[in-house]
Amino acid sequence: MSQLRIATFNLLHGQPLAPDGAPRPYPADAGGPLAEAVAALDADVLALQEVDRHQARSGGTDQAAVAAKAMGAADWRFAAALHGRPAPVAGWVPEPSAPAGLRVYGPNEVGDDAPPSYGTALLTRLPVRHWRARRFAPAPFGLPLRVAGRRGLTPVPDEPRAALAAVLEGEHGPFTVVAAHLSFVPGWNMAQLAGIRRWIADLPRPYLVLGDFNLIGAVPRTVLGGATALDRTAPRARVRDLRAARRARPALIEPRRRRVREPRARLQGWYDLARTPTYPAHRPAVQFDHVLAVGVPRTAVGPAAAPRTGVSDHRPLVVEVGL
Numbered sequence: 001m002s003q004l005r006i007a008t009f010n011l012l013h014g015q016p017l018a019p020d021g022a023p024r025p026y027p028a029d030a031g032g033p034l035a036e037a038v039a040a041l042d043a044d045v046l047a048l049q050e051v052d053r054h055q056a057r058s059g060g061t062d063q064a065a066v067a068a069k070a071m072g073a074a075d076w077r078f079a080a081a082l083h084g085r086p087a088p089v090a091g092w093v094p095e096p097s098a099p100a101g102l103r104v105y106g107p108n109e110v111g112d113d114a115p116p117s118y119g120t121a122l123l124t125r126l127p128v129r130h131w132r133a134r135r136f137a138p139a140p141f142g143l144p145l146r147v148a149g150r151r152g153l154t155p156v157p158d159e160p161r162a163a164l165a166a167v168l169e170g171e172h173g174p175f176t177v178v179a180a181h182l183s184f185v186p187g188w189n190m191a192q193l194a195g196i197r198r199w200i201a202d203l204p205r206p207y208l209v210l211g212d213f214n215l216i217g218a219v220p221r222t223v224l225g226g227a228t229a230l231d232r233t234a235p236r237a238r239v240r241d242l243r244a245a246r247r248a249r250p251a252l253i254e255p256r257r258r259r260v261r262e263p264r265a266r267l268q269g270w271y272d273l274a275r276t277p278t279y280p281a282h283r284p285a286v287q288f289d290h291v292l293a294v295g296v297p298r299t300a301v302g303p304a305a306a307p308r309t310g311v312s313d314h315r316p317l318v319v320e321v322g323l
Contacts, residue, residue, distance in 0.1 A: 037311050050118070056116070102134065273293055278315045
């Protein structure tokens with residue numbers, strides 16, 4: 001099988017950082033550090049989170065378009081979770097003239113005069129059969145968090161999130177990739193991840209779900225496995241067949257009636273393709289960024305890495321997969 005490089009990267013809006021994690025000013029070419037970081041990944045499929053589009057803080061750059069050009073993507077989409085401008089501590093100031101809710105941009109919208117936005121992107125060198133996108137509402141409350149450039153903990157409100165799914169044409173058939181950025185509010189992010197599993201249930205396997213989930217350890221794969229287990233369409237059909245067969249049997253052939261038990265749904269084998277810390281970038285201690293899969297043989301998974309780049313407080317996560 002051909003080896004593909006699958007990657008996810010929380011950009012922190014392409015913010016250049018010093019070796020100690022302190023923010024640096026953007027250069028005259030605001031998209032240059034981002035383009036350099038993305039090109040070095042050499043990814044065939046790349047999920048991006050915390051992506052700016054036409055934001056003043058990042059030099060007005062269309063970061064999804066910059067990244068797509070740097071990696072030589074054949075196709076890509078950017079899902080704007082919100083339109084507006086960042087405000088210190090207060091979160092975001094909505095753009096009054098902007099479209100409400102989710103809006104998706106692609107190669108045909110490069111260079112337009114759309115208002116500033118922020119969200120999630122999915123880029124690929126492979127042919128795309130189908131795109132879809134969704135938006136998650138923010139949690140009704142925020143949390144105190146560590147913010148780059150600020151001391152101690154800063155109260156941060158939650159924000160809308162976006163996810164993108166693409167059915168890609170692999171060498172041996174189609175597979176589905178999801179790019180997502182989930183809430184940092186515990187429980188809320190788990191519900192979002194479970195919703196993603198149900199959202200892609202009609203798309204072809206194997207599945208790869210990439211992104212910054214703000215979840216650690218076994219939690220993401222357990223949530224996805226549990227969401228899969230709740231899909232009991234096939235077991236219910238099997239139970240109906242068993243019950244119909246039991247009613248059709250003559251009583252003399254089997255006088256002792258046995259209770260037909262519904263088969264229990266089981267976890268469907270979701271697992272991490274890479275386990276390595278990705279945050280904070282200058283001294284990784286935890287893994288918020290994940291590449292999860294189901295339907296991909298473990299023997300098809302190659303080396304993984306979390307290389308250091310010159311942008312973001314997250315390290316990208318890259319893994320080779322045979323598909």
